């Protein structure tokens with residue numbers, strides 16, 4: 328469980344990126360964070376794994392105050408997939424990239440091998456395991472960075488804009504992986520509302536360093552005031568279902584099902 | 592948590608900021624030459640002069656924080672030169688129960704180099720922090736420097752903070768996966784080694800892309816370029832240049848003689 332109390336964060340440049348946030352995230356929740364560029368989303372999630380420490384207030388992850396631990400220790404509980412794969416791939420082979428975090432945590436050799444092989448098969452890069460990561464295309468690199476976090480099996484996984492810049496196939500692959508994380512707490516930042524609608528249950532809307540709305544996705548997408556303030560458009564499916572006078576739907580599939588029932 | 596302080600121009604309303612970039616460049620070159628002529632003690636005096644200068648520039652202390660990385664180089668310099676300096680004659684200290692000797696000449700040599708580096712670094716910093724890159728290029732062009740040379744200067748100044756930011760992101764990514772960067776200096780240095788790969792690859796990729804972006808926006812167009820920033824060469828610039836050169840030559844010659 329994550330508990331954020333009165334979290335305020337100010338960068339040394341003086342930018343007040345987070346202002347008195349309060350938030351509680353339960354185990355196993357699937358959460359989306361949306362809001363304009365510069366709203367403070369990345370700053371918020373960097374506070375969740377201790378990369379940034381609160382200027383004021385506190386962040387408690389599974390009972391541990393982030394101010395009292397090293398990030399190296401936090402990495403066992405909180406996995407973090409950064410936005411740009413180029414910044415987080417730094418090993419000479421794909422296999423080595425996956426092993427990195429496990430080696431840092433001092434796992435036994437055969438446990439490392441077992442986990443590495445299993446995640447590599449999962450992202451279909453097992454055959455390429457000995458090549459240099461620069462041979463991968465953008466979506467394969469993204470998958471590799473996700474896999475390297477999954478291998479460490481953290482309870483909480485954070486994705487910063489996981490499908491930004493991905494082609495369709497890459498998007499689907501990322502979706503499939505995130506969907507498979509049933510028993511984990513998943514936090515996703517994204518500007519793609521269709522994606523958010525498919526992946527999460529609860530949405531947090533941020534604007535100018537504050538949380539302006541925090542509710543179930545269906546309520547958030549109907550909260551015009553919050554969406555407007557954050558300059559967000561709800562998913563197309565919601566607009567269509569409303570125009571057709573159906574019950575509000577968030578995905579095209581749901582919308583079709585509803586339409587079939589109503590219009591026969 | 593201290594985040595990186597970017598080594599780039601800081602806007603302030605100060606006398607030093609308002610000087611012509613060429614004045615500051617001349618002074619910087621004088622200081623660098625002096626740093627090579629002077630011995631370690633005099634270099635430390637030269638180093639101390641940064642205090643009033645940065646006060647005049649209205650800069651705060653933390654802008655000089657990146658200098659602390661020099662300490663690593665100093666530590667290496669002192670240990671290698673102290674033990675293996677080729678012209679060693681006088682033992683300074685023998686480590687008890689071993690026959691490892693630290694040599695006086697080596698330590699003096701290391702002190703000389705360290706003091707020089709220190710002086711060059713802080714004055715180089717002061718120059719970069721108080722000179723707008725655009726003004727520098729503009730002033731260089733008035734000296735009939737080719738436009739491309741100006742751009743090289745400009746992009747170097749621009750690349751330093753962007754590399755710093757990239758380093759920060761990469762370190763964040765590594766820490767998030769359990770890399771421990773606390774502990775003694777050797778452990779920390781080793782932790783930073785994996786950083787070089789992505790940093791280097793990223794920089795080359797960026798350079799290639801920047802070249803294309805420049806070309807696509809008529810960088811090589813064969814005509815007179817417009818320039819927005821105006822630099823003026825005032826009387827006080829002339830006076831400061833003359834004074835700096837005279838003082839430097841005098842100090843240089845004096846310390847050469849004695």
Ligand SMILES: Nc1ncnc2c1ncn2[C@@H]1O[C@H](COP(=O)(O)OP(=O)(O)O)[C@@H](O)[C@H]1O
Pocket residue numbers: 338339340342343344362363364365366367368369370371594
């Ligand atoms: N390293 C940094 N140093 C100073 N200011 C920063 C830094 N990173 C982000 N900011 C500022 O903090 C604010 C929030 O940024 P960020 O959390 O990245 O927003 P988002 O992820 O929602 O786009 C912005 O105003 C941004 O300019």
Ligand SMILES: [Mg+2]
Pocket residue numbers: 368369
């Ligand atoms: Mg962001």
